Amino acid sequence: MLLRLLKTGSVPCCISLKAAPQRGGFSNKLSQRSFSIMSLEQAKKIAAFKAVDEYVKDNTVVGIGSGSTVVYAVQRLVERVKSEKLNLICIPTSFQARQLIIENALTLGDLEQNPRIDCAIDGADEVDADMILIKGGGGCLLQEKIVASCAQQLIIIADYTKNSKKLGEQYKKGIPIEVIPMAYVPIRDKISSSYGGKLLLRMAVAKAGPVVTDNGNFILDWHFPSTVSYDWDKVNQDISIIPGVVETGLFVKMATRAYFGSADGSVTERSV
Numbered sequence: 001m002l003l004r005l006l007k008t009g010s011v012p013c014c015i016s017l018k019a020a021p022q023r024g025g026f027s028n029k030l031s032q033r034s035f036s037i038m039s040l041e042q043a044k045k046i047a048a049f050k051a052v053d054e055y056v057k058d059n060t061v062v063g064i065g066s067g068s069t070v071v072y073a074v075q076r077l078v079e080r081v082k083s084e085k086l087n088l089i090c091i092p093t094s095f096q097a098r099q100l101i102i103e104n105a106l107t108l109g110d111l112e113q114n115p116r117i118d119c120a121i122d123g124a125d126e127v128d129a130d131m132i133l134i135k136g137g138g139g140c141l142l143q144e145k146i147v148a149s150c151a152q153q154l155i156i157i158a159d160y161t162k163n164s165k166k167l168g169e170q171y172k173k174g175i176p177i178e179v180i181p182m183a184y185v186p187i188r189d190k191i192s193s194s195y196g197g198k199l200l201l202r203m204a205v206a207k208a209g210p211v212v213t214d215n216g217n218f219i220l221d222w223h224f225p226s227t228v229s230y231d232w233d234k235v236n237q238d239i240s241i242i243p244g245v246v247e248t249g250l251f252v253k254m255a256t257r258a259y260f261g262s263a264d265g266s267v268t269e270r271s272v
Contacts, residue, residue: 041068043159043261048072050267051121051157051259058086061114063147064101065122066094066140069157073121074100081106089114093122093147094140095214111150120151124251126164126171127156127258131272132232134167136176136249139202139213145247148254156258163260163268167232174200174221176249181210181218183244188220190242195235197224217246 038046052073056062062077064070080086089109092098101108122144125137133156135141148154164170177199179187188199202211202219210218224230236250253272260268 038261038263038265040159040161042265043263044069044157045072045075045261046265047157047159047259047261047267048121049076051155051257052076052080055119055121055153055155055257056080056086056088057118058084058088060118061089061091061109061116063091063117063120063122063151063154064093064097065120065144065147066097067123067138069123069159070097070121071100073157074104074106077106078104091117091120091147091150093120093144094138096138096140111146115150117147117151119153119155120148121155121157122148124156124158124162124255124258125173125249126162126167126169127158127255127260127270128167128169129165131255131258131270132167133251133255134171134175134249135251136178136219137171137173139176139211139219141176141249142178142213142215142217142247145251145254148251153256154251154254156255158258158260160260160262160268163258163270167230168224168226172223174223176202177220177222177239178213178215178217178246178248179220180244180246181216184218184220187242187244191220191222191239194238195222195224195230196228197222199223215246 048069090101090106091109092101124133124135126134135144192199199220199222202221204211232250233252236248236252239248257271262268
């Protein structure tokens with residue numbers, strides 16, 4: 001039954017199973033213990049809640065990231081604002097984040113009036129052992145990096161599938177690179193020539209043509225060779241100075257701490 005649930009993806013948020021006794025009085029080993037399986041959504045939630053509880057303080061400016069895990073961070077922020085009467089100003093990293101802030105009646109701010117952010121809470125597509133991130137799977141990398149650069153602390157929240165020893169170990173969609181539309185072909189060729197791999201123009205799902213970011217740009221997803229060991233700091237700098245590159249989805253030396261919700265209900269933490 002469990003294997004069938006796992007294969008179909010219909011495992012509930014948290015289930016507890018115990019094997020039935022076998023004939024003759026012998027019981028399966030699993031009957032000696034119970035275990036729970038937590039869904040990815042529940043894993044995201046416990047990571048988000050713990051990060052908000054540990055890092056968000058009263059009378060502070062908080063950066064609100066983008067993506068599915070951040071929804072739970074906002075949920076916890078709302079709970080704490082109501083129960084603890086916290087005074088917070090929230091800075092969005094995307095249209096989605098802005099809507100989350102408004103819909104949940106949190107105080108919306110901007111970088112013009114709040115250029116210094118106490119703490120930014122955001123998700124990631126992958127985090128390696130050195131706390132280097134791949135971000136931008138949702139197309140919000142530029143504004144996410146701007147907000148992160150203004151934050152004293154960048155706190156990453158994710159489920160256990162985003163926790164890797166090296167980049168590309170689990171996340172297979174490549175490193176997003178936001179580019180000026182007219183330059184995507186020469187940029188694609190320069191990166192491929194310098195570092196190998198394949199760069200694909202990200203195409204939209206619900207519209208014809210490429211994805212267009214909140215800033216009116218295109219995204220190239222760089223599927224880099226997994227067999228090569230890169231100096232990601234240098235790679236990030238080299239790509240960033242190519243004319244027409246707006247920003248990369250490589251976040252190097254930016255994250256302070258990462259929280260990964262696990263399948264067993266625990267939270268794994270990593271810091272620099």
